[in-house]
Amino acid sequence: xxxxxxxxxxxxxxxxxxxxxxxxxxxxxxxxxxxxxxxxxxxxxxxxxxxxxxxxxxxxxxxxxxxxxxxxxxxxxxxxxxxxxxxxxxxxxxxxxxxxxxxxxxxxxxxxxxxxxxxxxxxxxxxxxxxxxxxxxxxxxxxxxxxxxxxxxxxxxxxxxxxxxxxxxxxxxxxxxxxxxxxxxxxxxxxxxxxxxxxxxxxxxxxxxxxxxxxxxxxxxxxxxxxxxxxxxxxxxxxxxxxxxxxxxxxxxxxxxxxxxxxxxxxxxxxxxxxxxxxxxxxxxxxxxxxxxxxxxxxxxxxxxxxxxxxxxxxxxxxxx
Amino acid sequence: xxxxxxxxxxxxxxxxxxxxxxxxxxxxxxxxxxxxxxxxxxxxxxxxxxxxxxxxxxxxxxxxxxxxxxxxxxxxxxxxxxxxxxxxxxxxxxxxxxxxxxxxxxxxxxxxxxxxxxxxxxxxxxxxxxxxxxxxxxxxxxxxxxxxxxxxxxxxxxxxxxxxxxxxxxxxxxxxxxxxxxxxxxxxxxxxxxxxxxxxxxxxxxxxxxxxxxxxxxxxxxxxxxxxxxxxxxxxxxxxxxxxxxxxxxxxxxxxxxxxxxxxxxxxxxxxxxxxxxxxxxxxxxxxxxxxxxxxxxxxxxxxxxxxxxxxxxxxxxxxxxxxxxxxxxxxxxxxxxxxxxxxxxxxxxxxxxxxxxxxxxxxxxxxxxxxxxxxxxxxxxxxxxxxxxxxxxxxxxxxxxxxxxxxxxxxxxxxxxxxxxxxxxxxxxxxxxxxxxxxxxxxxxxxxxxxxxxxxxxxxxxxxxxxxxxxxxxxxxxxxxxxxxxxxxxxxxxxxxxxxxxxxxxxxxxxxxxxxxxxxxxxxxxxxxxxxxxxxxxxxxxxxxxxxxxxxxxxxxxxxxxxxxxxxxxxxxxxxxxxxxx
Numbered sequence: 001x002x003x004x005x006x007x008x009x010x011x012x013x014x015x016x017x018x019x020x021x022x023x024x025x026x027x028x029x030x031x032x033x034x035x036x037x038x039x040x041x042x043x044x045x046x047x048x049x050x051x052x053x054x055x056x057x058x059x060x061x062x063x064x065x066x067x068x069x070x071x072x073x074x075x076x077x078x079x080x081x082x083x084x085x086x087x088x089x090x091x092x093x094x095x096x097x098x099x100x101x102x103x104x105x106x107x108x109x110x111x112x113x114x115x116x117x118x119x120x121x122x123x124x125x126x127x128x129x130x131x132x133x134x135x136x137x138x139x140x141x142x143x144x145x146x147x148x149x150x151x152x153x154x155x156x157x158x159x160x161x162x163x164x165x166x167x168x169x170x171x172x173x174x175x176x177x178x179x180x181x182x183x184x185x186x187x188x189x190x191x192x193x194x195x196x197x198x199x200x201x202x203x204x205x206x207x208x209x210x211x212x213x214x215x216x217x218x219x220x221x222x223x224x225x226x227x228x229x230x231x232x233x234x235x236x237x238x239x240x241x242x243x244x245x246x247x248x249x250x251x252x253x254x255x256x257x258x259x260x261x262x263x264x265x266x267x268x269x270x271x272x273x274x275x276x277x278x279x280x281x282x283x284x285x286x287x288x289x290x291x292x293x294x295x296x297x298x299x300x301x302x303x304x305x306x307x308x309x310x311x312x313x314x315x316x317x318x319x320x321x
Numbered sequence: 322x323x324x325x326x327x328x329x330x331x332x333x334x335x336x337x338x339x340x341x342x343x344x345x346x347x348x349x350x351x352x353x354x355x356x357x358x359x360x361x362x363x364x365x366x367x368x369x370x371x372x373x374x375x376x377x378x379x380x381x382x383x384x385x386x387x388x389x390x391x392x393x394x395x396x397x398x399x400x401x402x403x404x405x406x407x408x409x410x411x412x413x414x415x416x417x418x419x420x421x422x423x424x425x426x427x428x429x430x431x432x433x434x435x436x437x438x439x440x441x442x443x444x445x446x447x448x449x450x451x452x453x454x455x456x457x458x459x460x461x462x463x464x465x466x467x468x469x470x471x472x473x474x475x476x477x478x479x480x481x482x483x484x485x486x487x488x489x490x491x492x493x494x495x496x497x498x499x500x501x502x503x504x505x506x507x508x509x510x511x512x513x514x515x516x517x518x519x520x521x522x523x524x525x526x527x528x529x530x531x532x533x534x535x536x537x538x539x540x541x542x543x544x545x546x547x548x549x550x551x552x553x554x555x556x557x558x559x560x561x562x563x564x565x566x567x568x569x570x571x572x573x574x575x576x577x578x579x580x581x582x583x584x585x586x587x588x589x590x591x592x593x594x595x596x597x598x599x600x601x602x603x604x605x606x607x608x609x610x611x612x613x614x615x616x617x618x619x620x621x622x623x624x625x626x627x628x629x630x631x632x633x634x635x636x637x638x639x640x641x642x643x644x645x646x647x648x649x650x651x652x653x654x655x656x657x658x659x660x661x662x663x664x665x666x667x668x669x670x671x672x673x674x675x676x677x678x679x680x681x682x683x684x685x686x687x688x689x690x691x692x693x694x695x696x697x698x699x700x701x702x703x704x705x706x707x708x709x710x711x712x713x714x715x716x717x718x719x720x721x722x723x724x725x726x727x728x729x730x731x732x733x734x735x736x737x738x739x740x741x742x743x744x745x746x747x748x749x750x751x752x753x754x755x756x757x758x759x760x761x762x763x764x765x766x767x768x769x770x771x772x773x774x775x776x777x778x779x780x781x782x783x784x785x786x787x788x789x790x791x792x793x794x795x796x797x798x799x800x801x802x803x804x805x806x807x808x809x810x811x812x813x814x815x816x817x818x819x820x821x822x823x824x825x826x827x828x829x830x831x832x833x834x835x836x837x838x839x840x841x842x843x844x845x846x847x848x849x850x851x852x853x854x855x856x857x858x859x860x861x862x863x864x865x866x867x868x869x870x871x872x873x874x875x876x877x878x879x880x881x882x883x884x885x886x887x888x889x890x891x892x893x894x895x896x897x898x899x900x901x902x903x904x
Contacts, residue, residue, distance in 0.1 A: 150793040154786060161782050199732060199805045203739065206790030206809075210743070210783045214750065217779045248753045254691060255749065256742030259684025263738055266680040276677055279735040279805075 018246070021239035024300030031177055031297050038184020048183075049190045058108055060098040062126050065119045073098050076118035080110045147202065151175075154209055161213075162220060170302040171212045174293035178208045181289045182282060191281060200282025207256065207283075208290035211249060212298045218245045219299060235303050242299045253291040260284050327766070328833070331826035338709070338822035345716040352723055363715075363722040363729045365426065369674045377421040377657040387419060395657070396421055421657065426728050443554020443648065445590075446534060446547035447499045447597060448606040448618055450509075454517030454537050454544045499596055499604055503533045503548055517541035528613055538615040545615055547608050551593050554611075556586025560648035562641035565633055576641040577633040580648060587628030597621040611647060677731060681738040688745055696752055698837065702827055703748055710744050710819045714812055727807065736808030743787060744816045748824060750783075751776040755828070766832045773825055780820060787813045 020027070042048055062073070070088040073096055077086045087099040098115065116126045155168040162168070182204060186193060218241040226237045264280035349361060377399075379387045392415060400413040403425060412424040496502070504512075515521060517537035528534050530550035537544045559581040564572040582590050597605045598621045608618040619632050636644070685707065693700035714737065721727040754776040758768035791810030795803055831837050 146793050146796075150790055153789050153793060157785060157789060161785075196732060196735075199735075202790070202794055203805075203809070206787050207743075209786045209790075210746075213782050213786055214779055217782065244757075248749060251695060251749050251753075252742075252746045255688055255745045256739075258687040258691060259681065259738050259741045262684035262687060263677070263680040263735065266676055266683070276680065276731060276735055279732065279739075283739060 017239065017243050019239065020242050020296060021235045021300050021303050024296075024303070027296040027300060031293070034184070035177055035180050038180045038187070041184050042187035045187055045190075048187050048193050050193050058100050058111075060100075060112060060115055060126055062096045062098070062115055062119055062121065065096055065121070068096055070096070072118045073115060076114040077111055080114050081107060147205070150202075150205065158209075158213065158216075162216060164306075166305040167216050167219075167302060170298050170305060171209060171216070173301055174212055174290075174298040175205055175208050177293045177297055178204055178286055178289040182286045185285050186282075192278065194278045196276075196278035197282045200279040200286065203279075203283060204286030204290060207287060208293060211252060211290055211294040214252070215242060215245050215249065215294050215299060216302070218242075219302065234307055238299050238303045242295060246295065249291055249295055253287055257284065257287050260287065327770070327829050331829040334822045334826040338818070341818070341822075342709075342712065342716065345713075345720060349716065349719055349723065361719055363718045364727070365674070365729055369729065369731060369734075375423045375425070377423065378419055379657055392419070392421070399423060426730075443557070444528075444530065444550045444610045445552035445554075445593070446550055446608050446610060447593065448545055448603045448608050449499065449501060449504055449533065449548055450512065450546040451543055451603045451606075451618070452512075454515075454542045497596060499548060499600060501604075504546055508533060508535065508546060511535055512544065512546050515544050517544050534610070534613070536610065536613055536615060538618070543615075543618075545608060545618065547610070547615070551607075552582070552586055552589045554648070556583050556589065557581070557648055558583040558586070560645045562636075562638070562645040565631075575633065576636040576638055577631050578636065578641050578645045578648065580630045580632065582628040582630075587626070590628065590630070591624065591626040594621050594623070594625045598624050609648070616644065616647065674731070674734065677734045677738070681734070681741070684738055685741055688741060692745065692748075699752055702824060702831065703745060705827060706748060706819050706824045707741070707744065709823050710812075710815050713815045713818065714740075717811055717815065718808075721811075728804075729808075730804045732805040733808040736805045737812060740809060740812030740816070744812065744819070747780045747784070747816055747820050750779050751820070751824065751828070754779075765837060766829075769828055769832045777820075780817070784813050784817050 073088050074086060077084055077098060077100060081100070084100050089097050089099075096119070100111070112126045116122060151172065155165075155172060158168045158171060159165050179201060182201065185191075186197070191197070219238050222237040222241040222244075223234060226232060226234050260280050260283045263276050264284050266276075353361065379392075379395075396413050396415060399421065400411070403411040403413065403423065411426070412422075414422045414424075512535050515535060515537070518541055521537070532549060534547045535545070536547065557580060561579050562576060563579060565575045565577045567573050593607055597607060599605075602620060603618075606618045606620045608615045610616065617632060617634065619634065632644075689700060689704055689707070692703045696703070718727065718729060722729070751772065754772035755765075755768050758772045759765065763771065788810055791806045791813060794806035795810060
């Protein structure tokens with residue numbers, strides 16, 4: 001424990017200092033590499049794995065069943081289509097509803113017959129239809145509009161709070177990095193993208209910005225009078241700020257990740273697929289990516305954006321000399 | 322004394338918090354006695370509780386089809402309608418290329434069902450003939466109070482037209498939609514024989530808009546012969562309810578429905594009112610039909626060319642809102658009928674809820690353990706604040722569940738759990754700032770005060786970002802996302818309240834206790850560990866004594882090792898001189 005405390009103290013005082021700003025080229029390269037990779041993966045793999053709510057699917061209804069066991073239905077569907085994982089619900093007292101991904105006519109009919117046989121009914125007792133994608137264009141479009149508006153509002157907010165547009169830009173780049181990486185991981189592993197996962201994505205945005213705001217707050221504090229200093233440069237002040245908030249950033253991320261991890265592991269292990277697992281997974285990946293970007297990308301990028309300004313570059317040269 | 326001021330302000334904040342909690346609890350308690358909707362347990366949404374699913378199929382004239390655009394538009398409108406009755410996280414889905422499935426959580430009340438089922442065609446037709454809603458043999462027993470159903474203004478009560486008075490003109494061609502020549506003898510007979518208490522309409526009957534219609538009003542007390550359709554419901558651009566303003570501008574106690582028409586509607590409506598205004602009752606009335614039944618048949622008080630009209634009558638707040646909603650959202654391109662209505666048991670409903678809450682609890686415990694690890698004694702503050710926050714959130718949700726019809730869904734539960742992290746983060750910001758201040762050499766009480774000012778700014782900025790995210794998501798999206806955004810926004814506000822009214826005062830008070838202010842190793846503000854070399858701003862460092870002495874010792878040891886012989890001798894001489902000097 002004392003080692004961590006000492007580390008915190010050393011980082012704060014500047015005795016020990018991770019040269020994040022100085023080594024920013026490395027972090028940029030790593031960041032860009034991961035982003036490019038994340039963009040390529042879905043292209044190579046042929047898209048994301050969208051959940052049934054986005055793709056639409058087939059639905060079967062069995063009325064008048066003697067026992068509403070869901071296992072029967074599952075086995076029946078899988079006997080025809082082994083790979084599918086149908087969503088099965090009990091409707092009322094004696095009906096079962098089975099949702100699967102969109103099946104073609106022939107398969108659909110086979111499933112229908114299989115279900116009827118499994119429940120011991122005539123094939124007429126099973127109705128089949130397909131669902132137009134639930135969320136569909138309407139809601140996704142609204143979510144995207146919400147996203148754009150959010151980004152605009154937040155840039156404005158930060159520009160007002162920090163009084164510099166460049167901080168907003170740096171923060172938005174970090175944000176972009178987070179979302180792209182999260183999507184890349186989803187594409188790579190093949191996690192299902194459902195409306196719940198989209199909720200998680202949208203939350204990551206808020207979280208990542210939140211984290212970045214705290215780091216930038218310290219940066220602003222440290223760089224207030226840096227133009228008048230003889231001994232330090234803009235870059236080293238920003239570096240100091242990042243180091244000083246490092247412990248705090250780590251703390252925040254751990255504290256945010258713990259409940260999410262808890263939901264994730266219970267959701268995945270006990271419940272199987274579902275809303276909880278989808279949201280938690282997106283958040284888990286996003287929070288980790290968000291911490292990385294607030295520490296290693298947002299700050300250094302800000303340095304690059306501002307050091308070109310005359311007063312800072314001259315000072316940097318003077319101090320180095 | 323500043324110290325007593327601190328205690329006073331801390332106590333004031335804490336008592337504000339107490340007042341808030343007690344107030345909310347009292348409100349809900351009182352509500353649960355008087356109003357059946359209120360209770361201390363929040364309402365649950367479809368995926369946690371099960372709900373009702375209504376399947377709608379379109380009503381069409383024989384041979385007509387429904388275009389995808391019409392279907393999409395209808396879906397949009399119905400979704401709006403159901404959402405307008407509260408944050409209900411309903412789902413409106415298309416099935417095949419004709420049907421619409423509406424899923425509503427819980428057991429919907431009559432109003433909501435009416436809103437959905439009544440999602441049929443809205444039409445404006447002129448009234449030609451009206452009478453009591455029974456077959457003509459009962460025409461003698463006239464009950465004046467019956468007319469109360471028909472909204473009027475201050476005009477004289479509507480006269481009934483007894484069947485004998487109806488002109489039995491043989492079929493001359495009618496010249497305008499109000500012409501009584503529409504009423505052929507056959508029509509008149511049909512009208513007389515109609516008894517509103519029977520079901521005289523086929524469910525899903527589609528009426529030809531170019532010929533008169535015989536129908537009753539929704540309560541079955543009056544029957545009408547109506548002219549052809551003159552204004553379509555689709556031409557209503559907006560409808561709302563409000564209190565009636567008297568001529569002096571003061572609002573009275575009676576409610577009315579305000580209508581706005583679009584361009585086409587304004588023109589058509591102007592024509593209608595122009596024609597109807599000089600006529601005598603009942604022909605100066607125009608009827609608004611929904612699904613073929615007359616929902617209101619107000620008399621024309623003036624020629625309305627501006628496109629805005631007001632319907633008055635025996636409305637109260639609820640009935641005027643229902644009518645306004647029906648008018649506003651009722652302008653569907655096609656009519657629908659309810660094909661089926663059933664209840665669904667939640668698929669993994671209660672199991673998911675239990676497990677979700679379990680996960681939340683585990684997460685909470687983990688977070689508390691971690692913060693105890695990092696901040697030691699301050700974990701008391703963390704736990705206390707989290708408990709207060711949980712209590713407040715629960716009360717708010719129960720309250721909003723009652724007043725706004727908010728329903729907690731699984732996405733909402735996820736939002737609550739995620740918010741644990743955000744709330745604890747505010748504490749971390751604050752604690753770390755206090756530590757920063759201590760590192761700069763300030764005493765705990767002063768550190769707490771200084772840190773508060775800076776931490777509050779950071780917390781406000783971060784919470785503003787969270788809240789903006791939640792608000793944008795809430796306003797611009799539908800369904801599941803909305804529920805999540807709602808809990809996220811709510812917990813952000815509660816986080817702010819808790820930090821302002823609980824965490825800070827608590828820390829202020831604790832700072833005055835010996836355990837914390839003396840920098841006990843278990844207090845989380847271990848001053849010895851924290852007062853290391855401090856960066857005191859402006860590029861200056863302060864080297865603390867404890868550290869300096871340690872380093873100095875090391876340095877001096879190093880130096881002694883490297884001393885030359887001459888220096889050693891000199892040192893020894895000085896030391897000897899000192900010894901003798903002491904003696």
